Amino acid sequence: MARLTSIQDLEILRDEIERNRDPRRKEVAICTGTGCLGLGARKVVRAFEREIERRGLEREIHIKETGCPGFCEKGTLVVVYPQGIYYMGVQPDDVPEIVAKTILKGELVARLLYTDPATGQKAIREDDIPFYNHQMRFLIRNNIKINPKNINDYIALGGYAALTRALSQMTAPEVIEEIKKSGLRGRGGGGFPTGKKWESTAWAPGQPKYVIVNCDEGDPGAFMDRALMEGNPHSVLEGLMIGAYAVGAHSGYIYVRMEYPLAVENAKFALHQARELGLLGENILGSGFDFDVSVHRGAGAFVSGESTALMNALEGKVGEPRPKYVHTSECGVWNRPSLLNNVETWANIPLIINRGAEWFSSIGTEKSKGTKIFSLVGKVNNTGLVEVPMGMSLADIIYKIGGGIPDGKKLKGVQTGGPSGGIIPARHLQTPVDFDELTSLGSMMGSGSIIVIDEDTCAVDLARYFVDFLCDESCGKCLPCREGLLRMREILDGIVSGKGQEGDLQILKEIADLMRKTSLCALGRTAVNPVLSTMAHFPDEYAAHLIEKRCPSLACKALVSYYIEPKVCIGCGLCQKNCPEGAIKEEEGKNCIIDQSQCTRCGICFDVCPPKTRAIKKVSPRLSPSFSSSSLTRLGKAKRGDKA
Amino acid sequence: MIDADREKLDNIINKYDGKEGFLIQLLLDLQSELHWISKENIRELSLRLKIPASQIFRVASFYKAMNLSPVGRHKVCVCMGTACQVRGAQRLLDTTESKLGIKSGQTTPDNSFTLNRVNCLGCCAIGPVIVVDDDYHGRVDSKKVEKILGLLASDS
Numbered sequence: 001m002a003r004l005t006s007i008q009d010l011e012i013l014r015d016e017i018e019r020n021r022d023p024r025r026k027e028v029a030i031c032t033g034t035g036c037l038g039l040g041a042r043k044v045v046r047a048f049e050r051e052i053e054r055r056g057l058e059r060e061i062h063i064k065e066t067g068c069p070g071f072c073e074k075g076t077l078v079v080v081y082p083q084g085i086y087y088m089g090v091q092p093d094d095v096p097e098i099v100a101k102t103i104l105k106g107e108l109v110a111r112l113l114y115t116d117p118a119t120g121q122k123a124i125r126e127d128d129i130p131f132y133n134h135q136m137r138f139l140i141r142n143n144i145k146i147n148p149k150n151i152n153d154y155i156a157l158g159g160y161a162a163l164t165r166a167l168s169q170m171t172a173p174e175v176i177e178e179i180k181k182s183g184l185r186g187r188g189g190g191g192f193p194t195g196k197k198w199e200s201t202a203w204a205p206g207q208p209k210y211v212i213v214n215c216d217e218g219d220p221g222a223f224m225d226r227a228l229m230e231g232n233p234h235s236v237l238e239g240l241m242i243g244a245y246a247v248g249a250h251s252g253y254i255y256v257r258m259e260y261p262l263a264v265e266n267a268k269f270a271l272h273q274a275r276e277l278g279l280l281g282e283n284i285l286g287s288g289f290d291f292d293v294s295v296h297r298g299a300g301a302f303v304s305g306e307s308t309a310l311m312n313a314l315e316g317k318v319g320e321p322r323p324k325y326v327h328t329s330e331c332g333v334w335n336r337p338s339l340l341n342n343v344e345t346w347a348n349i350p351l352i353i354n355r356g357a358e359w360f361s362s363i364g365t366e367k368s369k370g371t372k373i374f375s376l377v378g379k380v381n382n383t384g385l386v387e388v389p390m391g392m393s394l395a396d397i398i399y400k401i402g403g404g405i406p407d408g409k410k411l412k413g414v415q416t417g418g419p420s421g422g423i424i425p426a427r428h429l430q431t432p433v434d435f436d437e438l439t440s441l442g443s444m445m446g447s448g449s450i451i452v453i454d455e456d457t458c459a460v461d462l463a464r465y466f467v468d469f470l471c472d473e474s475c476g477k478c479l480p481c482r483e484g485l486l487r488m489r490e491i492l493d494g495i496v497s498g499k500g501q502e503g504d505l506q507i508l509k510e511i512a513d514l515m516r517k518t519s520l521c522a523l524g525r526t527a528v529n530p531v532l533s534t535m536a537h538f539p540d541e542y543a544a545h546l547i548e549k550r551c552p553s554l555a556c557k558a559l560v561s562y563y564i565e566p567k568v569c570i571g572c573g574l575c576q577k578n579c580p581e582g583a584i585k586e587e588e589g590k591n592c593i594i595d596q597s598q599c600t601r602c603g604i605c606f607d608v609c610p611p612k613t614r615a616i617k618k619v620s621p622r623l624s625p626s627f628s629s630s631s632l633t634r635l636g637k638a639k640r641g642d643k644a
Numbered sequence: 645m646i647d648a649d650r651e652k653l654d655n656i657i658n659k660y661d662g663k664e665g666f667l668i669q670l671l672l673d674l675q676s677e678l679h680w681i682s683k684e685n686i687r688e689l690s691l692r693l694k695i696p697a698s699q700i701f702r703v704a705s706f707y708k709a710m711n712l713s714p715v716g717r718h719k720v721c722v723c724m725g726t727a728c729q730v731r732g733a734q735r736l737l738d739t740t741e742s743k744l745g746i747k748s749g750q751t752t753p754d755n756s757f758t759l760n761r762v763n764c765l766g767c768c769a770i771g772p773v774i775v776v777d778d779d780y781h782g783r784v785d786s787k788k789v790e791k792i793l794g795l796l797a798s799d800s
Contacts, residue, residue: 298709299709300707604786
């Protein structure tokens with residue numbers, strides 16, 4: 001690749017790519033994001049390669065490995081161009097048929113198209129699919145069109161035009177003014193106004209200054225940063241470069257968590273290609289602006305995503321937070337002014353520069369502008385990444401885009417904001433999603449995870465899960481967080497195992513209050529949200545665990561029992577065969593029974609019992625060790641809330 | 645230290661020669677080359693880099709990516725992120741632990757498997773997820789785990 005030395009050079013390259021592109025060219029785009037890879041995308045790619053080679057069509061048909069377009073539920077995703085036919089759930093066995101019918105003859109393979117579960121109607125193109133057409137996609141729309149390892153794909157779609165605009169037509173203060181006017185707020189969780197942050201780094205004394213991409217996306221359930229970094233790394237890099245120009249930085253870091261190996265690989269590759277083209281280095285595009293970036297891998301610590309801890313990690317130290325008397329934007333890595341933004345925030349920058357602050361601020365709510373990518377996961381039909389304007393209601397996201405709750409279950413609520421957020425009960429589903437609304441409900445938007453939970457998830461157990469998670473991830477530097485979490489876990493462990501005591505809730509509240517007031521960093525201060533929000537929104541569940549020793553969701557292992565309903569059992573013996581404890585015994589001339597004193601409540605019998613029979617029943621509170629199915633009638637089972 | 649390991653260590657030290665803030669990146673490279681960081685390696689690094697051994701140990705013991713004891717031939721990782729959790733990750737972990745006969749964080753006595761739990765791999769839409777030797781497997785249930793582990797056990 002020849003080095004570009006002027007803005008014209010870039011435009012010439014863009015024209016050249018466009019000229020050489022044949023709009024009729026046959027192309028298969030295959031999602032090879034980590035999600036689809038987990039569902040076998042690599043095998044699908046190989047199957048295409050083999051089939052195309054077998055037919056000797058290497059010149060006619062081009063294979064493009066792309067990043068994640070969002071609809072992970074239906075992976076592996078394959079799009080056939082030029083028509084844009086969208087296939088889902090593709091397996092290697094489907095490949096010869098796709099090549100023979102769709103690519104060569106233009107016919108559809110109906111079974112691989114999206115089928116509307118309600119109407120049975122098939123959707124052919126992306127825009128016909130309800131999951132996509134209720135979204136407003138600017139940030140992830142291009143993922144399926146781009147091979148993240150080919151900078152030309154990004155340039156062909158107008159990439160680096162915002163950079164050239166900033167370098168040639170705007171002064172640094174003008175860029176900052178534009179970002180301020182747009183109303184963009186940080187996408188990593190805090191929601192701090194981005195333009196204000198930029199301004200404080202620009203004005204801060206001290207040189208050199210740094211710009212940093214925070215791709216230490218640790219919130220469990222959130223993966224939009226991974227999808228952007230893996231699928232469209234140049235969009236993040238372009239944003240970073242504009243930021244560097246605006247605040248006067250000449251070096252930058254991309255900090256990626258080590259759990260995202262593909263994001264590390266694609267980020268490094270993107271830097272390499274940008275450097276070769278002269279988009280990084282000295283005198284970029286002849287503008288006199290020098291800038292370069294390096295990738296730093298995280299080493300597996302949730303707390304490192306906190307801004308001050310991340311600075312420590314960049315310096316090669318233990319990733320613990322520092323006291324925040326002075327913001328990192330003024331005194332960050334190596335005690336120099338450091339502008340740290342989240343991946344998604346950076347990816348928004350080229351959009352704002354290209355289309356203007358006015359356009360950006362026309363989207364969203366009064367105080368939360370633009371679109372936001374949410375990861376819609378958990379107990380919802382269409383899981384994946386959804387990009388919607390700020391202010392869309394949770395109900396619209398879950399039902400219109402997510403297609404509702406699977407298996408006819410009832411929605412209990414949504415968990416947002418990761419371990420710093422809370423659980424919002426189903427009755428608040430009409431809430432518009434933006435920074436301030438979710439905070440007012442005791443949760444927060446965080447980095448944008450929306451984890452849908454149904455009636456099978458126990459609110460108390462979920463709170464315990466988050467506290468357990470945070471115990472594992474607390475760095476231990478400050479006492480309130482380190483000890484407070486441990487004590488909270490002890491209490492919650494007791495409650496979910498039926499050993500809860502009177503006064504437990506009061507102690508939880510006291511600890512939470514103390515942690516909120518005295519923890520060193522935001523991780524500790526917000527760690528209490530999952531506990532407090534479940535206590536506020538699901539008091540009945542806490543009461544059931546504490547007083548009745550009963551788990552209404554039948555989820556807490558220590559509070560449930562299994563038994564075999566003799567009237568429906570067909571005697572197939574599957575449960576007996578699969579029971580690891582040998583707790584299921586045949587009674588002379590009768591059905592099997594579960595020996596309650598031996599049962600460890602692993603639930604395997606419940607899983608293997610044929611769905612048509614469902615003779616294994618789950619109940620809470622626990623049955624007595626001497627319980628046998630024949631004593632059922634005496635027990636009055638209607639009261640126990642049986643569940644098949 | 646065997647010669648091959650020493651050579652790897654030399655290469656890694658040379659790669660980061662003189663760079664600021666390199667310690668974590670260096671230890672990550674060491675981890676991926678040698679699969680664990682031994683006491684011997686920490687002492688050696690301390691001498692050569694002129695960084696106190698306590699400081700290296702502190703960093704290596706803080707971060708989860710670095711192992712301070714040897715790991716098995718196959719690395720099994722069960723994701724315990726929230727999305728996986730609400731779809732049955734705990735059950736998956738229980739099954740995997742009972743299949744391998746070890747708890748998470750442990751290595752089987754024959755050194756075949758090391759089992760770990762991880763707090764979210766970012767594949768939340770296809771959970772529950774298990775990663776075996778860098779291969780991601782989505783929508784895993786007890787049967788699928790058995791199949792995946794069975795294939796590996798017959799390999800080794």
